[in-house]
Amino acid sequence: MSFALGLSLLTAVLSGLFPALRAGRVDPLYGLKSRGAAAPSRLRSGRILVAAQIAISLVLLTGAALFVRSLINLTHIDPGFRSENLLLVQLSIRGSGYPDAQPAEYYARVQDALGALPGVSAASLVEFPLLAGSGSSGGFNAFSHGAATGKSMDTRRLSVGETFFTTYGVPIVRGRALAASDNENAPKVIVVNETFVRKHLPDRDPIGLTIPVWDADWQIVGVCRDIKYSTIKEEIEPTSYFPFRQRFYSRFQKTHLGAPYFALRTVLPPSVVLPAARNAIKAIDPAVAVTNVTTQEAVRARGIGRETLFAVLCSSLAGIGLLLACLGLYGLMAFNVTRRTSEFGIRMALGADRRMISRLVLREAVFLTAVGLALAAPATIACAGLIQSQLYGVAPGDPWSLSAGSLLLIAVAVFAAWLPARRASHVNPLTALRAE
Numbered sequence: 001m002s003f004a005l006g007l008s009l010l011t012a013v014l015s016g017l018f019p020a021l022r023a024g025r026v027d028p029l030y031g032l033k034s035r036g037a038a039a040p041s042r043l044r045s046g047r048i049l050v051a052a053q054i055a056i057s058l059v060l061l062t063g064a065a066l067f068v069r070s071l072i073n074l075t076h077i078d079p080g081f082r083s084e085n086l087l088l089v090q091l092s093i094r095g096s097g098y099p100d101a102q103p104a105e106y107y108a109r110v111q112d113a114l115g116a117l118p119g120v121s122a123a124s125l126v127e128f129p130l131l132a133g134s135g136s137s138g139g140f141n142a143f144s145h146g147a148a149t150g151k152s153m154d155t156r157r158l159s160v161g162e163t164f165f166t167t168y169g170v171p172i173v174r175g176r177a178l179a180a181s182d183n184e185n186a187p188k189v190i191v192v193n194e195t196f197v198r199k200h201l202p203d204r205d206p207i208g209l210t211i212p213v214w215d216a217d218w219q220i221v222g223v224c225r226d227i228k229y230s231t232i233k234e235e236i237e238p239t240s241y242f243p244f245r246q247r248f249y250s251r252f253q254k255t256h257l258g259a260p261y262f263a264l265r266t267v268l269p270p271s272v273v274l275p276a277a278r279n280a281i282k283a284i285d286p287a288v289a290v291t292n293v294t295t296q297e298a299v300r301a302r303g304i305g306r307e308t309l310f311a312v313l314c315s316s317l318a319g320i321g322l323l324l325a326c327l328g329l330y331g332l333m334a335f336n337v338t339r340r341t342s343e344f345g346i347r348m349a350l351g352a353d354r355r356m357i358s359r360l361v362l363r364e365a366v367f368l369t370a371v372g373l374a375l376a377a378p379a380t381i382a383c384a385g386l387i388q389s390q391l392y393g394v395a396p397g398d399p400w401s402l403s404a405g406s407l408l409l410i411a412v413a414v415f416a417a418w419l420p421a422r423r424a425s426h427v428n429p430l431t432a433l434r435a436e
Contacts, residue, residue, distance in 0.1 A: 011124075032338040032367030046332045047368055053328050054372025054409060055379065059320040061405030062380045063387065064318035066394055067311040069401060073393035075200045079131060080227030080236075082169035086296035087270035088129050089277055092289050104184070104245050106285065110262060111161050113280045119268035120277075125244050126160035126261050129167075130296070131303045133230055153200045153211065153236040155192070158231055159247045159260070163190075165224060167265045175207045175222035182243040189243065191222040196238035218242070233301055233392055235322065259291060270295050310390060325409065326416045333365055333420035344424050354425035361424050373406050380405075 091110065092102050107125050115123035128134040136322070162178040165171070173194065182189050190213075197206050210217045226236045244260070266273045278290060337344075344357050384396035394401070 022247070028340040046295040046335065050325075050328045050332050051372040051375065053321075054325050055376035055411075056370055057155055057318070057325040057379050058373055058376035058405050058409055059383050060314065060321040061317040061408060062384060062401050064311070064314040065401035065404050065423075066384060066387065066391055066396065067307070067314045067397060069394045070391045071304065071307050071311040074232055074307055075402075077228070077232050079232060079300070080170065080225055081130070082265075083131075083296040083300055085266045085268075085270060087264040087266055087273060087277070088126075088261050088292075088294050088299065089261060089264065089274075089281070089290060090261045090292035090295060091281065092291045095340070106288070107161075107244060107260065108180075109284050110281060111163070113284060114262055114277055115163065117273060117276050117280060119273045120264050121267055122162040122163050124167040124263050125159070126164060126242070126263050126350075127159040129261050129263075129299050131228055131230070131232055131293070131300050133303065134369055136235045142330055153196075153238070155196060155240045156198075157213075157240050157242060158229070159242045159244040161244060164241065164263075167263050168227070169265075170224050170227055171225050173225055175220070177222055177224075178241065178243045178380065181386070183245040184245070188216050188218045188246050189221040190218045191224050191241040193224055193239045194226045195236050197223055199238050210331055213240075232300060236337050261292075265298070307390070307392070310387075322408070322412060326412050329365055329368065329413055329416040330420065332368075333361060333417045334423075336364065337361060337420040340424070357425040358421040361421035362414060365413045365421075369410055369413040373409065394426070414415070 093106065111123055111125050114120060160178070161167075162180050162182060163179045172191070175191070178189065178191060190211075192206060200207065202285075206220045206223060208219065208221075210219045212218075222248065224241070227239075228236065229239055264270070264273060264277060274293060281288065281290060343359075347357060348354075380402060381397055384401075386399075388396045
């Protein structure tokens with residue numbers, strides 16, 4: 001795609017600058033005194049080049065419109081949770097000497113300390129930051145009150161603190177949320193999302209059902225609203241939320257919870273709260289390192305970084321192409337007006353007013369633009385199909401994007417031809433006839 005856009009830009013530069021530079025070398029006396037045989041040929045080649053350059057500009061403009069609309073669609077997707085004022089701090093206990101269950105106790109202390117900071121309304125451990133492209137998934141065999149169904153239930157899994165749903169603003173629609181009492185001494189419980197229930201338990205009340213995961217049975221105690229998990233573009237999949245106080249006693253305790261994140265819902269800007277959060281973590285154990293600090297909005301922005309880059313890059317190329325189209329058309333119209341100076345003088349001597357002369361020049365500019373647009377339409381649709389996989393919520397043949405580019409090019413054509421048209425309408429008939 002980058003190669004194609006670069007080639008289009010190079011072609012636009014060559015075809016746009018050639019008519020402008022050539023027009024700059026025209027001797028005004030040539031237009032007044034000469035009707036050389038080379039002039040029509042040069043004008044014809046200039047028209048072809050400008051029409052081609054307009055066609056390339058339309059391809060770039062349409063691509064830019066598609067990428068921008070796709071980016072707008074992505075930024076307006078509701079992830080299902082509140083991402084503003086959400087600070088994410090990652091810790092790493094690897095190499096800190098915590099054996100067995102002690103990290104769970106340490107994480108609980110950190111979670112409580114961060115949640116009690118001024119300017120923080122809630123804080124929770126979260127195994128992976130949402131929308132970061134991370135996460136674990138797997139399948140397990142489902143049991144209903146001890147009776148095996150034999151049905152495999154695929155689900156994404158996420159270890160969280162009991163305040164996760166409050167911190168992220170995710171409502172519980174059935175049952176209850178996780179609680180601090182859901183620790184290693186309590187029955188193992190999980191919360192599942194709505195998609196989990198629709199896909200795996202469509203005809204059952206999920207509350208109270210038990211499912212075997214790893215080395216224990218886990219009871220569903222609540223159902224939460226669906227939220228985006230790994231990427232903003234993904235279809236929501238079945239998801240299970242495990243209390244980290246209980247999951248730490250599973251066989252995955254060291255590999256999955258060695259470097260979790262803590263999410264802090266702040267009422268102040270996250271940057272204001274960060275120093276206090278660092279101090280609170282250091283006060284509990286100076287040996288534990290803070291390995292990463294970010295915000296949920298920054299994570300979301302990185303998740304659509306490629307789409308943002310495409311939109312900016314293609315818009316920049318389209319802007320350059322549009323500028324060159326304007327320069328190329330202006331150069332061609334200026335050359336043509338110089339060549340036809342005597343003709344315009346004769347027309348005005350025979351009764352044509354300035355408005356009629358201006359329309360002659362503008363009509364030619366619009367005609368050239370229409371030819372370029374007609375040539376570009378099939379190529380634009382074909383090129384749009386090549387970037388279909390990079391679009392979200394907009395079809396490659398989106399008529400609004402194509403129409404917007406076409407109307408913009410027509411407006412630019414009129415603007416580029418306005419100055420030559422004005423110059424043509426101010427030709428002095430006596431001077432033109434005397435030169436003739």
